[in-house]
Amino acid sequence: MHRAAAADIRLPFDDITQNFATEAIINLSKLKLISGTGGRNFEPAKPITRAELVALLDRLLGISPVSSAIPSFSDVPKTAWFYEWVQPAIQLGIAHGTSNTLFEPNRPVTREEAAVLMTRALKQTSISPPADSESNYLDHDRIHSWALSSVYQLSHFGIIEGESGNFRPNDSIxxxxxAVMMYRAWTRPGWSEQIRATPPQRIQLGWQYGQTTQQFEQQVAQSHVNTVSPRWFYLGKTSTVENHTDSSLIEWAHKYGKKVWAMVGNHSDQEITHQMLSHSDQRQAFILKLTNLVRYYGIDGLNIDFENVSPQDRDSFTTFIKDLSQKMRAIPAVLSVNVSPDFGTDWTEVFDYSALGRNADYIVLMGYDEHWGGAPEAGSVSSLPWLRQGIETLLTQVPARKVILALPLYMRNWTISSAGKTSSADWSLVQQNKTVNTRLLKTAWNDTLGQYYAHYSDKAMLNKLWLEDGRSLSLKVMLGETHSFAGYGYWYMGGESPDIWTSLRNVMKFGSYSFS
Known part of the structure; x- marks a missing residue:
């Protein structure tokens, strides 16, 4: 046989033989979904560890590795090869720790544990085991209750099977x-096509805050943001428009296929806002000036961000949005309106959510400031239960296809003095991560709140931190993916650490899968 012909049939590893797993190992190796243990060794009969299996599942699903700023477990250090594979699996809920602080990455995985991990990776819901005892494995009673549903779900799909009628749940896989389990999932009709497909495009809105145009462009270029919102227009006295447009940003954005939705603010000035909203002539004049600017600069849309508006202006604010919407559609250009979650306070009384949802193209739910800067008690800017309630309330009045969920790329450092006085400072996630790492803070995951908590003392002051990172933000995006929201907003660009974008892309990709 010629040497070239021999190379064509050469196996990828020297220690695999022709058996039930050969085809799976060869093909997964060609797809670069599985690798050996060093050199040309695969060690096929060796138990797979938790870290190895998680890395394999991530690669199978097309999930990108994540070098998170905040480690999830004390035994998964940033220096470990598996760190960037364990982190996204935790963020997506595919894998869990064996305790609040440990992952046990090097522990062999049992066959029933592998079934649970695979079921989570394939986003399968629980099913009841077959009632017919003849359909059960002979060692059915040895399968733990927490794994029973997963074992029978994967058996139903033909992804796992037993041996001589037994499943061997407690044996190491x-x-x-x-490899066989993974390859059966990969070759199931339609599944690999989903994984290889580009996820549906959603609005990814990034706000400019405190950056120059050049800095903003650089930050957007490093993200997956496709719609930029610079703070260009403000309501001035006598209903004038304060114009801070930088046309170079419009040129740059359009060159790279991005939309520009200029933000329209009111300086949180209740008096001048009331003056404009309550007088029809001033309202119409303000609308005309805005739409003329949209036409003149070739802007793609407006993002209305009116804050601290009096409840008495509720009807006139709705009329303002209705009239502005009609003028914007004639251009045509997009109109989006920022609203806070409705918890029955005066701050949100001005928003007729249902009417705004009918008239605007998009409603942007600002999913932050649960505990605002001047709040009397320290707390999270966006805990998961608070955000979930705000979303559910909004969806009773606005269709999900019109909702953009805005996420915080900031948090607050709360300080409590010895006298019990509470104050706070806004921090970017970059500043947060630097503090956690330089002070070697111990972080604790709060599963109820959906975020890490840390604290430290400084000059007789107790500092409390409710962290935002790839894990907490992924959970928030999962809420949006559950409802198929129109997209997401990010306040503010530059507040994030680079790993955030990889984490959120993973969530949206994983959220697009439906394996059946």
Whole structure:
């Protein structure tokens, strides 16, 4: 046989033989979804570890590795090869720790544990085991209750099977068995096509705050933001428009296929806002000036961000949005309106959510400031239960296809003096991560709040931090993916650490899968 012909049939590893797993190992290796243990060794009969299986599942699903700023477990250090594979699996809920602080990455995985991990990766809901005892494995009673549904779900799909009628739930799953399980999922009709497909495009809105145009452009270029919102227009006295447009940003954005939705603010000035809203002539004049600017500069849309508006202006604010919407559609250009979650306070009384949803193209739910800067008690800017309630309330009045969920790329450092006085400072996630790492703070995951908590003392002051990172923000995006929201907003560009974008892309990709 010629040497070239021999190379064509050469196996990828020297220690695999022709058996039930050979095809799976060869093909997964060609797809670069599985690798050996060093050199040309695969060690097919060796038990697979938790870290190895998680890395394999991530690669199978097309999930990108994430070098998160905040480690999830004390035994998954940033220096470990598996750190960037464990982190996204935790963020997506595919894997969990064995305790609040440990992951046990090097522990072999049992066959029933592998079934649970695979079921989560395939986003399968629980099913009841078959009632017919003849359909059960002979060692059915050895399968733990927490794994029973997963075992039978994967058996139903033909992704796992037993041996001589037994499932062997507590035996370690070998590397070759894991390869077969993965390959059966990959080759199931329609599944690999989903994984290879580009996820549906959603609005990714990034706000400019405190940056020069050049800095903003650089930050957007490093993200997946496709719609930029610079703070260009403000309501001035006598209903004038304060114009801060930088046409170079419009040129740059359009060159790179991005939309520009200029923000329209009111300086949180209740008096001048009331003056404009309550007088029809001033309202119409303000609308005309805005739409003329949209036409003149070739802006793609407006983002209305009126804050501290009196409840008495509720009807006139709705009329303002209705009239502005009609003028914007004639251009045509997009109109989006920022609203806070409705918890029955005066701050949100001005928003007729249902009417705004009918008239505007998009409603942007500002999913932050649960505990605002001047709040009397320290707390999270956006805990998961608070955000979930705000979303659910909004969806009773606004269709999900019109909702953009805005996420915080900031948090607050709360300080409590010895006298009990509470104050806070806004921090970017970059500043947050630097403090956690330089002070070697111990972080604790709060599963109820959906975020890490840390604290430290400084000059007799107690500092409390409710962290925002890839894990907490992923959970927030999962809420949006559950409802198929129109997109997401980010306040503010430059507040994030680079790993955030990889984490959120993973969530949106994973959220697009439906394996059945």
């Amino acid at each position: 070998t590397r070759q068995e894991a």
